[in-house]
Amino acid sequence: MFASSIALIFLSLAALAGAFVAFAWAWSRGLLEAHPDDAALALDEHDLRVARPWESAPQALERIAAHGPAIPPRPGEWGGA
Amino acid sequence: MTPNAPEERRSLDLAGREPALFCFVTAVFWLLAGSLFGDIASLKFQFPDWWTGVGAATFGRMRTAHLNAMIYGWASLAMLGVSIWLIPRLVRRPLRWPRLALAGAFFWNVGLLSGVPGILAGYNDGLEWLELDRRIADPWLVIGGGMVGGALLRTILGAKVEHLYVSVWYIASAFVWFPIIFVIGNLPIFTGVESAAVNWFYAHNALGFWLSAISLGAIYYLIPKVLGRPIHSYQLSLLGFWSLAFFYSLNGMHHLIGGPIPTWMITTSIVASGMMIIPIAAVAVNHHMTMAGRFQALRYSPTLRFVVLGAIAYTAVSLQGIFTALVEVNRVTHFTHWTIAHSHVGVYAFVTFTMFGSIYYILPRLVDREWPSAALITWHFWLTLVGIVAYVLALVVVGVHQGMVLLDPARTFQESVEVTLPGLAVRTAAGLVLTAGHLVFTWHIGRMLAPRGVRRERRLPPWHEAQPRVYEESG
Numbered sequence: 001m002f003a004s005s006i007a008l009i010f011l012s013l014a015a016l017a018g019a020f021v022a023f024a025w026a027w028s029r030g031l032l033e034a035h036p037d038d039a040a041l042a043l044d045e046h047d048l049r050v051a052r053p054w055e056s057a058p059q060a061l062e063r064i065a066a067h068g069p070a071i072p073p074r075p076g077e078w079g080g081a
Numbered sequence: 082m083t084p085n086a087p088e089e090r091r092s093l094d095l096a097g098r099e100p101a102l103f104c105f106v107t108a109v110f111w112l113l114a115g116s117l118f119g120d121i122a123s124l125k126f127q128f129p130d131w132w133t134g135v136g137a138a139t140f141g142r143m144r145t146a147h148l149n150a151m152i153y154g155w156a157s158l159a160m161l162g163v164s165i166w167l168i169p170r171l172v173r174r175p176l177r178w179p180r181l182a183l184a185g186a187f188f189w190n191v192g193l194l195s196g197v198p199g200i201l202a203g204y205n206d207g208l209e210w211l212e213l214d215r216r217i218a219d220p221w222l223v224i225g226g227g228m229v230g231g232a233l234l235r236t237i238l239g240a241k242v243e244h245l246y247v248s249v250w251y252i253a254s255a256f257v258w259f260p261i262i263f264v265i266g267n268l269p270i271f272t273g274v275e276s277a278a279v280n281w282f283y284a285h286n287a288l289g290f291w292l293s294a295i296s297l298g299a300i301y302y303l304i305p306k307v308l309g310r311p312i313h314s315y316q317l318s319l320l321g322f323w324s325l326a327f328f329y330s331l332n333g334m335h336h337l338i339g340g341p342i343p344t345w346m347i348t349t350s351i352v353a354s355g356m357m358i359i360p361i362a363a364v365a366v367n368h369h370m371t372m373a374g375r376f377q378a379l380r381y382s383p384t385l386r387f388v389v390l391g392a393i394a395y396t397a398v399s400l401q402g403i404f405t406a407l408v409e410v411n412r413v414t415h416f417t418h419w420t421i422a423h424s425h426v427g428v429y430a431f432v433t434f435t436m437f438g439s440i441y442y443i444l445p446r447l448v449d450r451e452w453p454s455a456a457l458i459t460w461h462f463w464l465t466l467v468g469i470v471a472y473v474l475a476l477v478v479v480g481v482h483q484g485m486v487l488l489d490p491a492r493t494f495q496e497s498v499e500v501t502l503p504g505l506a507v508r509t510a511a512g513l514v515l516t517a518g519h520l521v522f523t524w525h526i527g528r529m530l531a532p533r534g535v536r537r538e539r540r541l542p543p544w545h546e547a548q549p550r551v552y553e554e555s556g
Contacts, residue, residue, distance in 0.1 A: 004274040005343050008334075011265065011282055012349075015330035022254070023323060031245055032319060039318075040311035041246035042171065042302050046087055047309050054378040063309070 094446050096175030097165045100182040104162030107190050111154025116516040118147035123512045126505040137201040145212050146200045154193050159436040160295040161229050164252050166443050168233050171249050172240035178232040185228025192221025210284040215267045230256035247318040251298035258290040274342050285333030296435040300392050307385045313370035321363035328356040335406035354406035361399040368392045383458045387438030394430035419480030422473045430469050457525040464518030472511035479504025
């Protein structure tokens with residue numbers, strides 16, 4: 001049975017080693033450190049200012065308070081974002 | 082937060098326009114081809130004597146052609162297109178070597194155009210998910226995928242951002258991981274038990290590190306983008322990614338529970354499958370909390386409708402996978418239609434819905450035109466949703482029933498087949514509904530890419546609010 005296991009043992013270890021190497025590399029480069037803006041990396045100021053018609057008035061005002069005057073959306077989802 | 086303006090974003094989109102469009106158009110071709118193969122295969126359960134004189138039309142070849150057209154044709158090409166469009170936006174660099182990416186997508190199609198007809202002609206490697214001929218088809222896929230991956234990884238290496246968004250992690254890892262497992266899975270050096278083990282090592286990891294990784298990367302981008310709201314927790318998103326990277330590779334052996342393979346493989350895979358609760362919970366909580374308080378947006382955004390359903394399906398199929406890996410559950414569900422239902426929750430409800438949503442978002446930005454018809458989007462959505470729900474429910478119910486009958490020594494094998502017939506009829510009907518949805522989708526894309534007469538971009542889509550509310554701060 002061990003002879004039948006060798007390939008899978010090797011593949012599993014290689015997979016785990018690859019993940020560990022990538023993790024260590026990311027750690028050493030500081031890519032895993034928390035930054036305040038990380039959650040918004042996919043967004044820019046324009047995305048955050050475009051008015052969303054589904055938002056309630058308090059939600060829209062919250063957006064304005066945080067990011068500035070609302071930009072009316074152009075066709076598309078949403079406003080060319 | 083990236084400070085890039087809409088103009089910069091537009092230039093990033095246009096740099097990869099040709100390869101992304103080529104990927105999407107050819108993906109839709111394979112979607113239709115795969116649907117046709119699937120419908121023919123399913124109809125053979127109702128009409129077993131239909132079209133039996135032609136070898137290419139037999140169930141074994143049709144079903145295999147369906148799987149390969151859907152996995153490597155539709156899903157993979159759509160994911161290549163999404164990756165080509167998404168990575169430049171996230172690293173704020175235009176796509177490097179776009180012609181290499183275009184040529185890579187072309188070679189990928191060459192592999193499919195030789196491999197899928199080859200399957201219909203009877204050339205099949207005989208391993209699940211690895212049926213494409215390793216001599217005439219697979220080299221094209223490896224070369225093509227490598228060229229697209231090379232262009233993407235080169236783009237990432239020139240990133241203008243200090244931190245990588247979680248979508249970049251998912252997509253970059255997929256392009257490193259997939260060629261390795263695909264080549265290893267296709268090596269003709271494994272025999273017997275070892276061959277089965279390596280086969281499922283590949284097949285399960287192709288789902289987790291290829292299909293799931295790029296789909297999750299797209300979901301993590303599109304939900305915040307449409308909502309205009311950051312993801313709930315970046316740390317949670319990294320936990321989800323790294324726990325997937327560490328635990329997923331060991332899962333595949335749970336497909337062989339009950340088989341004549343070393344016990345340690347089964348035990349390890351069951352434990353690793355249970356550990357998957359960590360990435361699943363991390364992703365599910367993160368997506369749900371990002372959407373919290375904004376679910377009304379689903380009424381407005383077709384992208385969000387498809388993508389959020391895809392995200393829900395990811396949680397569902399992952400939990401179903403954990404339960405199916407348990408020996409007591411597997412004893413009932415193994416060798417039944419439950420497995421077919423499970424794979425369709427994964428590849429269709431999760432991956433395909435995510436790709437539909439992604440294409441609805443990306444295509445208008447590539448061709449500078451809005452979708453011509455909201456009605457067609459609505460038809461597409463409901464046909465595919467109703468189709469997949471009926472498909473999965475029917476096969477889950479008859480799958481469990483089938484398993485119970487198979488385990489009952491007082492009942493014959495013939496009975497276990499007969500109890501599945503109602504569910505299989507529903508499956509065929511659902512498959513035809515899904516195909517109708519795909520035809521609507523294809524027609525709509527055709528109208529968008531080749532508009533006739535009127536300048537369609539001037540027509541506002543119905544989900545666009547013609548008179549937007551403008552809020553002003555008081556005081």
